[in-house]
Amino acid sequence: MAMAYAALSTINEQADRRANAAATGCANCAARDLSVCGAMPSGDMSRVASIVSHRRADAGETLLSEGDKAMHFLNIVDVTVKVYKLLPDGRRQITGFLYPGDLLGLAFNDTYTSTVEALTPVKYCLFPRRQFERVVDEFRPMEKQLLARASNELVAAQEQMVMLGRKTAQEKIASFLMALLQRARRVNKASDSVVLTMTRSDIADYLGLTTETVSRGFTRLKTEGWIELCAGGKVRIRDTEALAELAAGADC
Amino acid sequence: MAMAYAALSTINEQADRRANAAATGCANCAARDLSVCGAMPSGDMSRVASIVSHRRADAGETLLSEGDKAMHFLNIVDVTVKVYKLLPDGRRQITGFLYPGDLLGLAFNDTYTSTVEALTPVKYCLFPRRQFERVVDEFRPMEKQLLARASNELVAAQEQMVMLGRKTAQEKIASFLMALLQRARRVNKASDSVVLTMTRSDIADYLGLTTETVSRGFTRLKTEGWIELCAGGKVRIRDTEALAELAAGADC
DNA sequence: TATATGCCCTGATTTTCGTCAACGCGGGAT
DNA sequence: ATCCCGCGTTGACGAAAATCAGGGCATATA
Numbered sequence: 001m002a003m004a005y006a007a008l009s010t011i012n013e014q015a016d017r018r019a020n021a022a023a024t025g026c027a028n029c030a031a032r033d034l035s036v037c038g039a040m041p042s043g044d045m046s047r048v049a050s051i052v053s054h055r056r057a058d059a060g061e062t063l064l065s066e067g068d069k070a071m072h073f074l075n076i077v078d079v080t081v082k083v084y085k086l087l088p089d090g091r092r093q094i095t096g097f098l099y100p101g102d103l104l105g106l107a108f109n110d111t112y113t114s115t116v117e118a119l120t121p122v123k124y125c126l127f128p129r130r131q132f133e134r135v136v137d138e139f140r141p142m143e144k145q146l147l148a149r150a151s152n153e154l155v156a157a158q159e160q161m162v163m164l165g166r167k168t169a170q171e172k173i174a175s176f177l178m179a180l181l182q183r184a185r186r187v188n189k190a191s192d193s194v195v196l197t198m199t200r201s202d203i204a205d206y207l208g209l210t211t212e213t214v215s216r217g218f219t220r221l222k223t224e225g226w227i228e229l230c231a232g233g234k235v236r237i238r239d240t241e242a243l244a245e246l247a248a249g250a251d252c
Numbered sequence: 253m254a255m256a257y258a259a260l261s262t263i264n265e266q267a268d269r270r271a272n273a274a275a276t277g278c279a280n281c282a283a284r285d286l287s288v289c290g291a292m293p294s295g296d297m298s299r300v301a302s303i304v305s306h307r308r309a310d311a312g313e314t315l316l317s318e319g320d321k322a323m324h325f326l327n328i329v330d331v332t333v334k335v336y337k338l339l340p341d342g343r344r345q346i347t348g349f350l351y352p353g354d355l356l357g358l359a360f361n362d363t364y365t366s367t368v369e370a371l372t373p374v375k376y377c378l379f380p381r382r383q384f385e386r387v388v389d390e391f392r393p394m395e396k397q398l399l400a401r402a403s404n405e406l407v408a409a410q411e412q413m414v415m416l417g418r419k420t421a422q423e424k425i426a427s428f429l430m431a432l433l434q435r436a437r438r439v440n441k442a443s444d445s446v447v448l449t450m451t452r453s454d455i456a457d458y459l460g461l462t463t464e465t466v467s468r469g470f471t472r473l474k475t476e477g478w479i480e481l482c483a484g485g486k487v488r489i490r491d492t493e494a495l496a497e498l499a500a501g502a503d504c
Numbered sequence: 505t506a507t508a509t510g511c512c513c514t515g516a517t518t519t520t521c522g523t524c525a526a527c528g529c530g531g532g533a534t
Numbered sequence: 535a536t537c538c539c540g541c542g543t544t545g546a547c548g549a550a551a552a553t554c555a556g557g558g559c560a561t562a563t564a
Contacts, residue, residue, distance in 0.1 A: 085414050087501035093414040113407045143395060150402035155365045157409035162337050162345040164416035165460030169551065200512065208417030210552060215513055249339035421521065452542060462522055467543055 026052060034101025035075060039145035047138070051131040056123045063116040063124065070112050073132040074104050075125035080197045083114045084205065094206040095160075097198065099183065119197045164208045167249055172207040173217040174247035177227065181237055192240070196233040278304060286353025287327060291397035299390070303383040308375045315368040315376065322364050325384040326356050327377035332449050335366045336457065346458040347412075349450065351435065371449050416460045419501055424459040425469040426499035429479065433489055444492070448485040 026049040032038055037048055052075070057063055063074065066085060076098055083104075084094040095114060098104070104116070127135075136142050163175050180194040196203070200211045207214065218235075221227045226243050228236040237243055278301040284290055289300055304327070309315055315326060318337060335356075336346040347366060350356070356368070379387075388394050415427050432446040448455070452463045459466065470487075473479045478495050480488040489495055 085410060087414065087418060089501060091418045091501060093417045095410045095413050109403065109407060114410060140392075143399065147395065147399050147402065150399060150406065151361065153406055154402060154409065155361060157406065157413070158337060158347045158366060161347050161409070161412055161416060162339065164413060165345045165457075166339060166343045199510090205417075211512080212514085212553080213551060216551095219513075249341060249343065451540090463542080464523085464544085465521060468521095471543075 031100040036142055036145050036149070037075075039141040040139055044139065047135060051127055051135065052125045054123065055126055056121065057118045059118050059120050059122075061118045063118060063122075064112050066112055066115045068112050070110055071129055073127040073129055074116070075127060076100070076102070076104065076116075076122065078123040079121070080119040081116050081122055082119055082198060082202055082206075083116050085114050092205045093208070094202060097206070119202070169207075169209055169213050170217055170220065171246055171249050172209065173203075173214060173221065174243050176203065176207060177221075177235065177237065178244055178247040181240070192238075193230075193234055193236040196235060283352040288394055288397050288401070289327075291393040292391055296391065299387060303379055303387065304377045306375065307378055308373065309370045311370050311372050311374075313370045315370065315374075316364050318364055318367045320364050322362055323381055325379040325381055326368070327379060330375040331373070332371040333368050333374055334371055334450060334454055334458075335368050337366050344457045345460070346454060349458070371454070421459075421461055421465050422469055422472065423498055423501055424461065425455075425466060425473065426495050428455065428459060429473075429487065429489065430496055430499040433492070444490075445482075445486055445488040448487060 026032065026037060027042055027045040029035075029037065032045075037045070040048055063076075063081065064072075078100065081098045082094050083096045083098060084092050086092050096102075097119070098116075136146065163172055167175060177194065180196075181191070184191040184194050198206075200214050203209075204211045204214045209217075218227070218229065221243070222229055224242075226237070226239040228238055230236060278284065278289060279294055279297040281287075281289065284297075289297070292300055315333065316324075330352065333350045334346050335348045335350060336344050338344050348354075349371070350368075388398065415424055419427060429446065432448075433443070436443040436446050450458075452466050455461075456463045456466045461469075470479070470481065473495070474481055476494075478489070478491040480490055482488060
């Protein structure tokens with residue numbers, strides 16, 4: 001579960017059509033239980049709904065940029081976005097991919113410290129920062145929820161550091177696939193495949209590698225019979241055991 | 253400011269001598285303003301003092317281990333500790349060095365997710381987990397403080413990811429020195445030197461390098477005249493500009 | 505239909521950093 | 535004092551991954 005700038009939650013279609021509609025939208029939000037809004041009692045959801053506005057963005061569109069004034073708290077929605085930071089010469093590090101229910105934490109700083117870009121057409125909720133903070137003040141469980149998420153995010157970030165600092169290219173790729181698989185299994189328990197909505201270049205920038213190395217890594221996993229590359233970016237994991245062991249960094 | 257398992261705050265000598273003393277210790281704590289305790293009104297510090305116990309550890313001693321049940325919230329004290337995670341085959345990634353006032357966040361999970369080890373003899377406060385949570389419940393500003401710190405830690409963690417994933421060995425070393433310098437300058441504004449309390453091996457495991465590469469990196473910075481290596485692990489930064497530029501990852 | 509563009513893969517070569525090995529130094533123990 | 539042992543440094547070598555280059559395929563565009 002990535003935490004960076006916003007929480008991702010699916011807005012249902014009706015709510016989206018009448019954007020800024022106060023009453024019904026948020027209470028019926030498909031991703032409500034996934035997001036911080038899950039901490040709100042149903043009866044009080046109108047309080048949230050009253051400050052939210054709903055937006056959509058096309059693939060490749062930038063939702064917010066590093067360095068911008070943090071005016072809003074984003075609660076992202078449908079499908080996936082990537083969060084990244086750039087070095088002056090253009091080197092890029094993707095710090096996370098966000099899915100529905102994930103939280104965008106940099107809302108607590110004055111300026112955004114990363115850039116967020118849509119991987120696919122995406123729907124998201126926008127909370128004016130001050131108002132969102134007021135709602136959090138009013139509903140203590142929401143604050144607790146935020147703290148719990150932040151804590152989880154920190155643990156995930158440390159895991160990510162181990163990966164970036166100490167794993168080999170092959171282990172990084174295996175780790176990436178296993179993380180995606182575990183996410184898929186939270187939705188569909190018996191799933192044995194993942195869909196890569198991001199490009200090889202995105203994966204490379206997430207793992208601290210080059211696109212070529214990522215490509216070769218996938219090929220090698222394929223020739224070893226551990227994965228299968230299907231159409232539409234779908235990857236079927238054929239040997240979960242082996243992949244998990246590689247991902248964990250076993251001594252071979 | 254690293255966040256992992258505890259907050260670091262300096263206990264004054266008296267307080268340390270009568271460990272577990274309820275009344276005076278915490279209110280006079282030298283690091284109180286640096287730690288989460290700073291959010292407590294002075295009058296209520298006895299509430300904190302009533303649940304704390306004070307400990308000390310020698311250099312190299314392990315304060316807590318990855319996988320242990322998280323029974324306590326640590327609030328570390330004097331000088332420095334390192335926080336790390338291990339891969340099955342022994343590869344190590346240090347996720348942070350903690351200084352007085354830093355917060356150890358993994359208190360919100362059921363088991364510790366990293367190991368914490370003293371770099372030098374260290375004093376620390378120990379809060380029983382449940383009781384600490386109760387105090388946080390009672391004092392809302394403390395919860396806010398925790399959330400703010402967690403948020404800052406996440407930003408720092410993302411910065412660390414950029415470093416691990418996208419910077420060269422030389423840039424990593426420069427970044428490390430600059431981070432230490434900035435910390436030194438928060439205490440002594442005009443400082444132009446830092447003291448390395450950790451070994452080359454620790455630095456390597458923090459930067460995702462080997463000791464040899466770290467050593468060569470220091471040597472190169474020295475021969476370029478940007479730093480000076482003095483006795484006692486002291487490093488004098490002679491060209492802050494150059495070092496900062498290298499650390500930032502400028503295109504050369 | 506032809507052309508262009510972006511993405512993915514693969515090969516050849518280079519470079520950075522890791523590995524292996526050796527040595528000096530200083531502090532602690534005997 | 536002498537012996538260790540851990541730490542830091544340096545050199546020679548090797549390997550993993552980056553860089554450079556090209557080619558195929560699909561989708562978009564003219």
